[in-house]
Amino acid sequence: MANFSKSRVPQFSVDVYQNEYLPEGGREVNAIVTVTSTGGGTSGAAALLTGAGASPAYIPGGQPPGGPGAAVVIMVDCSGSMEYPPAKMRNAREATAAAVDTLRDGVTFAVVGGTHQAKEVYPGNGRLATANQVTRAQAKEALYRLTAGGGTAISTWLRLADQLLAQAHAPIRHGIVLTDGRNEHESPKHLQNALEACAGRFTCDARGVGTDWDVKEVTGIASALLGTADIVADPGGLAADFTQMMEKVMGKEVADVALRLWTPVGVEIKFVKQVAPSVEDLTGRRTEAGPRAGDYPTGSWGDESRDYHVCVRVPEAGIGQEMLAARVSLVRPDPSGGTPQTLSQGLVRAVWTDDVAASTSINPQVAHYTGQAELAHVIQQGLNARKSGDFDGATAKLGRAVQLAAASGNADTAKLLSKVVEVVDATTGTVRLKAKVAEADEMTLETRSTKTVRVKK
Amino acid sequence: MSQMRQLPAEPTCPGCEEPLERADLFCGACGYDLSALSQAPVDHPTVAITVPPTAGGAEPGPELPPAAIRYDDPPRAAPASGIDDFELAAPGLVPPRPEAEPQPVDPRSVVPEPTPPSGTVAKVCVACRTGRIDEDGYCENCGHAQPRERDHMEQELDAVAAVSDRGLRHHRNEDSFAVSAAALPDGSPAVVAIVCDGVSSATRPDEASAAAATAANEALLESLPRGTHPQQAMHEAIVAAAESVNSLATDPAHAMDHDPNRHTNAPACTLVGAIVASGLLVVGWVGDSRVYWVPDDRTAPPARLTEDDSWAAQMVAAGLMNEAEAYADERAHAITGWLGADAYELEPHTASFKPDRPGVVVVCTDGLWNYAEAAHEMAQAAPADAAARPLHCAQVLVGHALDGGGHDNVTVAVLPFAMPEQGAGSAYGTA
Numbered sequence: 001m002a003n004f005s006k007s008r009v010p011q012f013s014v015d016v017y018q019n020e021y022l023p024e025g026g027r028e029v030n031a032i033v034t035v036t037s038t039g040g041g042t043s044g045a046a047a048l049l050t051g052a053g054a055s056p057a058y059i060p061g062g063q064p065p066g067g068p069g070a071a072v073v074i075m076v077d078c079s080g081s082m083e084y085p086p087a088k089m090r091n092a093r094e095a096t097a098a099a100v101d102t103l104r105d106g107v108t109f110a111v112v113g114g115t116h117q118a119k120e121v122y123p124g125n126g127r128l129a130t131a132n133q134v135t136r137a138q139a140k141e142a143l144y145r146l147t148a149g150g151g152t153a154i155s156t157w158l159r160l161a162d163q164l165l166a167q168a169h170a171p172i173r174h175g176i177v178l179t180d181g182r183n184e185h186e187s188p189k190h191l192q193n194a195l196e197a198c199a200g201r202f203t204c205d206a207r208g209v210g211t212d213w214d215v216k217e218v219t220g221i222a223s224a225l226l227g228t229a230d231i232v233a234d235p236g237g238l239a240a241d242f243t244q245m246m247e248k249v250m251g252k253e254v255a256d257v258a259l260r261l262w263t264p265v266g267v268e269i270k271f272v273k274q275v276a277p278s279v280e281d282l283t284g285r286r287t288e289a290g291p292r293a294g295d296y297p298t299g300s301w302g303d304e305s306r307d308y309h310v311c312v313r314v315p316e317a318g319i320g321q322e323m324l325a326a327r328v329s330l331v332r333p334d335p336s337g338g339t340p341q342t343l344s345q346g347l348v349r350a351v352w353t354d355d356v357a358a359s360t361s362i363n364p365q366v367a368h369y370t371g372q373a374e375l376a377h378v379i380q381q382g383l384n385a386r387k388s389g390d391f392d393g394a395t396a397k398l399g400r401a402v403q404l405a406a407a408s409g410n411a412d413t414a415k416l417l418s419k420v421v422e423v424v425d426a427t428t429g430t431v432r433l434k435a436k437v438a439e440a441d442e443m444t445l446e447t448r449s450t451k452t453v454r455v456k457k
Numbered sequence: 458m459s460q461m462r463q464l465p466a467e468p469t470c471p472g473c474e475e476p477l478e479r480a481d482l483f484c485g486a487c488g489y490d491l492s493a494l495s496q497a498p499v500d501h502p503t504v505a506i507t508v509p510p511t512a513g514g515a516e517p518g519p520e521l522p523p524a525a526i527r528y529d530d531p532p533r534a535a536p537a538s539g540i541d542d543f544e545l546a547a548p549g550l551v552p553p554r555p556e557a558e559p560q561p562v563d564p565r566s567v568v569p570e571p572t573p574p575s576g577t578v579a580k581v582c583v584a585c586r587t588g589r590i591d592e593d594g595y596c597e598n599c600g601h602a603q604p605r606e607r608d609h610m611e612q613e614l615d616a617v618a619a620v621s622d623r624g625l626r627h628h629r630n631e632d633s634f635a636v637s638a639a640a641l642p643d644g645s646p647a648v649v650a651i652v653c654d655g656v657s658s659a660t661r662p663d664e665a666s667a668a669a670a671t672a673a674n675e676a677l678l679e680s681l682p683r684g685t686h687p688q689q690a691m692h693e694a695i696v697a698a699a700e701s702v703n704s705l706a707t708d709p710a711h712a713m714d715h716d717p718n719r720h721t722n723a724p725a726c727t728l729v730g731a732i733v734a735s736g737l738l739v740v741g742w743v744g745d746s747r748v749y750w751v752p753d754d755r756t757a758p759p760a761r762l763t764e765d766d767s768w769a770a771q772m773v774a775a776g777l778m779n780e781a782e783a784y785a786d787e788r789a790h791a792i793t794g795w796l797g798a799d800a801y802e803l804e805p806h807t808a809s810f811k812p813d814r815p816g817v818v819v820v821c822t823d824g825l826w827n828y829a830e831a832a833h834e835m836a837q838a839a840p841a842d843a844a845a846r847p848l849h850c851a852q853v854l855v856g857h858a859l860d861g862g863g864h865d866n867v868t869v870a871v872l873p874f875a876m877p878e879q880g881a882g883s884a885y886g887t888a
Contacts, residue, residue: 264600265585314600322602322628323584324595347593351628354864355657 010037010253010303012330014346017365020325021351021358027313029325031348032275032365035298036305037254071108071128071168072249073161073202074099075154076121077179078113081212082148088210088235089148092178095238097140099176102246103131110164111139114177115150116185118160128168151185154221155194158204165202171255171335172300175204176245177221178238182214191217195224200256203227203299205245208447209235211439215446223280226299231447233440251302254332257343258295259308262327265292266315269326272296275369276307279376279450289340295331307454309369314350325350365455368408372452375404375413379449383420383442386433395421395433403429410453416445605629607663611848614638616648616733618848619870620855624824625863631655632822632868633666633726635674642684647734649677650870651694654746654822656725656795665702665724669796672701673730687732688809691741695805698728699743699796706798725797729763731820731870736877738762738818741807743794745770747826749835752816753844759836762808762818766794784830790823812874817843817850820870825854828861839871847871 018031076096082089096111103109108128111121122142123129129139157177165173183191198204204225208218209232222229228245232238259282263269274280286294298306314325329345353359382397398421405414406426414426419441421431582588588598595602607630608623614636623630635651653669655662676694681687706723727744740748745765752759764770769789772778783789794804819825819835829835838857843850851869858867 264596265588265598267600317601320624320626320628324593324600324602327593347595353628354626 010301012037012257012301012343014328014330014344016328016346016348017363018348019358019361019363019366020349021353021355021361022314023356023359024319024352024354025316026350026352026359027316028270029312029314029348029350030363030366030370031310031326031328032363032369033259033308033310033328033346033348034305035259035308035330035344037301038303069107069170070104070172070174070249070252071165071170072103072246073110073112073128073164073175075112075114075118075157075161075175075177076146077115077152077181077209078119078146078148078150079115079152079181080149081152081181088180089146091235091238092180092209093143093146095178095242096143098239099242099246100131100136100139100143102243102250103136104250105132107131107250108168108170109135109139110161111143112157112160112164113146114152114154114157114179116153116156117150118156120160120164121146126163126167128164152179152181152183153186153190154179154183154217155186155190158191158194158198158221161204162198162201172249172252173202173255174227174249174252174300175202175225176242176249177204177206177218178209178242179206179213179218180209181212183217191220195221199224200297203255205229205249207232207238207241207245208443209233209238211443215443219447219450226297228278229447231440231444233444248302252300253302255300256333257298257301258289258331258333258340259298260289260293260295260329260331260342261286261310262293262329263312264314264324267325268313269294270311270313271309272311273309273373274298274306275309275372276305276452276454278452279373282308289331298330307365307369309366309373310348312348317350317352319352319354322349322351324348368455369452371404371408372410375401375408375410376450376452378404379413379417379445383446383449386420391433395431398433399429399431401429402426402431408453410451412451412453413445413448416441416448420445602628607633610634611852612636613848614648616646616847617650617870617872618851619650619652619820619868620848620851621868622824622855622859622863622866624866625859627657627864627866629663630866631657631662631666631726632824632866633663633670634868634870635670636870637674637678639678639681641681641734643735645735647677647681647687647732648872649674649681649730649732650818650820650872651677651698651728651730652746652820652822652868652870653698653729653796654727654744654824654866654868656722656727656792656797659722659725659797659799661705661724662726664705665726665797668701668705668724669698669726669728673698673728677730677732681732681734687734687737687739688741688807691730691732691739691807692805694730695728695741695743695796695807696803699800699803699805702726702796703798723798725795725799727766727792727822728796729820729822731818731872733818733872733874736811737809738812738874739807739809740818741805742766743796743803743805745790745792746820746822749819749821749826749832750810750812750816751819751832751836751839751843752812752814754814754816755836755841757814757816759816759832761832761835762810764806765792766804766806767792812876815844815873815875817847818872818874819850819854820872821854822866822868824863824865824867825858825869827865828858829854843871844873844875847873 013036015034016031074096076092108130110128113119113121122139129135161175204221205227206218206221206229211233219229232241261272271283274282282296286296289295310326312325324347326348327345330343331340332343333340378397378401382394382401385393385397402417402423405417420434420437422434424430580590582596582599582601583603584601585596585599588596590603591597610621612619615638617636619634619636621630621632621634633653637649639647641647651670651673653666655666673694676697677690680690680693702724727746729742729746729748731748732739740762742763743766745767748762750760750762768791769783771793772783773780829838838854839850840853850871854869855867
């Protein structure tokens with residue numbers, strides 16, 4: 001491990017924000033855990049320029065220097081609907097080509113065309129290609145032979161991607177799914193099973209193009225596979241989006257990082273949520289990791305910062321007592337199968353006091369993210385109510401969302417909301433539902449409802 | 458601080474000798490009921506207020522000394538005896554008496570002699586008795602914090618002793634003390650006790666109190682052997698302590714402090730000190746920690762020798778309230794003077810006395826005097842043999858506060874004052 005400190009593995013830091021003071025009888029402890037990884041030193045664009053020698057995903061004991069550190073499979077919807085309008089298929093081809101152009105030399109990749117079954121578009125024969133000038137050009141050539149026709153069964157795409165990625169020894173394994181329609185040629189159960197099978201094996205971003213796809217399907221794929229979901233309502237925007245997405249993937253430096261939570265005997269975990277950059281409940285995704293410890297998956301990391309909200313219930317203790325309510329650490333599995341490496345850790349404490357001023361104050365970070373989580377929740381509820389014709393309920397929920405978005409400075413979400421409701425007074429959350437709402441606007445709001453902002457400085 | 462020995466006490470269960478945590482109500486091993494404590498009175502945490510709430514913006518009234526107490530400005534000029542003559546005198550410290558090292562008993566646990574523990578004493582959690590202790594100081598099983606060194610400290614020298622305790626309601630001890638003995642240029646001893654109380658509403662109050670006590674003590678150990686008049690030395694020591702606390706505020710090591718309740722306040726603490734030298738008793742203070750005078754002859758009147766920098770004291774001094782009204786107010790314990798970077802103006806108070814009879818000087822934080830406010834109450838709480846057994850006296854007084862509810866950290870230093878031999882006189886004359 002001598003070269004570890006000089007490698008491009010980023011440094012992780014853990015900061016805990018909480019009010020540790022509890023009143024007599026108090027049991028609930030809330031903390032915001034900010035995890036920041038820095039010092040990996042690359043973004044995708046920079047990696048492109050530095051070429052093969054600077055594979056940022058190089059991990060000691062893993063790949064040799066310059067070897068492929070990442071493997072990517074792009075899954076493009078080729079169902080019949082992609083031909084309406086014909087620009088959609090063309091845009092998808094161009095976007096995929098742009099993504100291929102963004103691949104760093106040495107990264108292994110494949111392109112899969114998806115219909116009711118999955119087809120290898122490039123390189124074929126169940127292999128991955130290693131990115132270089134030649135293979136990138138070949139891949140783009142292959143893309144022009146893509147034609148639309150057939151149905152949509154995304155589980156087959158994911159399973160093929162999984163097979164392809166399984167042969168890559170790269171630590172970063174990533175997929176990109178582009179779909180324009182509902183997953184209507186298989187039962188939801190099929191997709192669910194595929195997602196469960198692929199979870200933890202590779203990460204995956206999902207994009208819906210146009211407005212004929214199902215928001216819950218696309219966000220469900222991203223959520224299960226720890227990627228991002230978004231809408232590209234105008235197919236013309238696909239290439240830019242794909243380039244950006246691929247740059248992010250190229251910036252990833254460490255894969256399979258888990259948030260490990262250790263709690264003492266008698267402490268009950270209420271929830272563990274990622275709250276920034278978007279809300280993602282991880283509570284149910286715990287895998288046991290030794291006595292009183294459990295791991296929550298966080299996927300792969302580049303230079304970035306994420307916030308987690310941890311809420312635990314501790315046993316009662318007397319005034320003046322202090323206990324450790326949880327220890328939060330970031331762990332990375334050892335590539336050679338040994339003990340996982342702890343990257344950084346933070347402590348969540350509980351201190352019982354009779355100082356009412358101390359025990360009743362709410363930590364600003366906790367308050368902020370409690371609000372952001374509620375914001376995501378009421379948007380979902382409001383849109384569901386609207387779809388089911390409960391306009392009073394929708395008005396109330398979306399009004400509350402407008403209020404929360406304004407108060408927390410979540411300008412992006414506020415803007416999306418203003419396309420669905422007419423804001424009379426943001427401070428009080430007084431809104432009127434708009435009679436006519438563009439489908440794209442409603443889908444954008446739903447897809448992006450979980451996006452959060454950080455505490456205003 | 459080289460002669461400082463802190464003796465962590467191991468409170469044990471009266472029933473089965475298992476170690477206890479201070480706030481345990483029952484023994485974790487045998488279930489012994491430890492909660493035989495009277496209902497506690499209201500807590501009076503030390504809190505700083507930044508604007509003295511005197512009505513009408515009146516100046517704090519003059520510090521009216523209680524009877525038989527004088528408030529002198531520190532003498533600016535060199536004392537008549539001439540400091541220069543003594544400057545080269547060897548400043549030998551009176552070494553601590555090793556055999557005086559007391560048993561580290563908790564003053565509260567008057568325990569029948571227990572049978573020795575059968576097993577080896579591995580470092581197991583005091584709360585659950587099963588988990589080991591991780592490097593952060595928490596139990597790896599139940600997560601409970603373990604007693605820290607500062608939770609209970611005792612120290613005894615020849616002529617002074619001090620005890621500091623976390624109390625029963627606070628999660629850490631934010632008080633600190635320093636006791637020491639120096640020699641004056643003429644070879645006669647000078648005994649020093651400094652007691653500090655960290656301001657809970659400020660950041661890192663425990664570090665502030667420790668820094669202040671250490672700095673003041675070191676300043677005195679340096680200046681007294683040089684022949685500086687004790688009152689002047691006390692003044693300078695308080696200034697040195699203030700500088701030491703101020704420097705904590707700019708400590709870059711804590712730039713990442715995320716404590717949500719405290720990050721806005723610079724570290725702060727009170728300070729009270731006493732010097733017994735050459736028949737003089739010199740006190741100095743900032744804040745609401747106090748010095749009491751308790752004559753050995755308990756029929757003679759005891760006295761409080763300090764005047765709090767507190768809201769209540771200011772109200773009384775300004776004649777706006779009587780003492781009962783002022784101390785009944787919830788703002789009573791808000792302090793108006795402290796050591797720390799956010800203090801408006803440092804006003805060290807010093808006074809010197811020439812007691813006409815032997816007695817003990819009790820130097821304490823409000824964790825004690827909340828339970829023995831009046832001088833006669835303090836005299837009552839101190840055992841009769843206080844002068845002969847200062848450590849025992851300090852333990853008993855801490856026990857008094859814990860019995861009262863132990864709502865705050867408690868720190869007590871006890872300095873016996875003996876009358877100088879006839880004819881020896883004071884090196885400083887009447888101050």
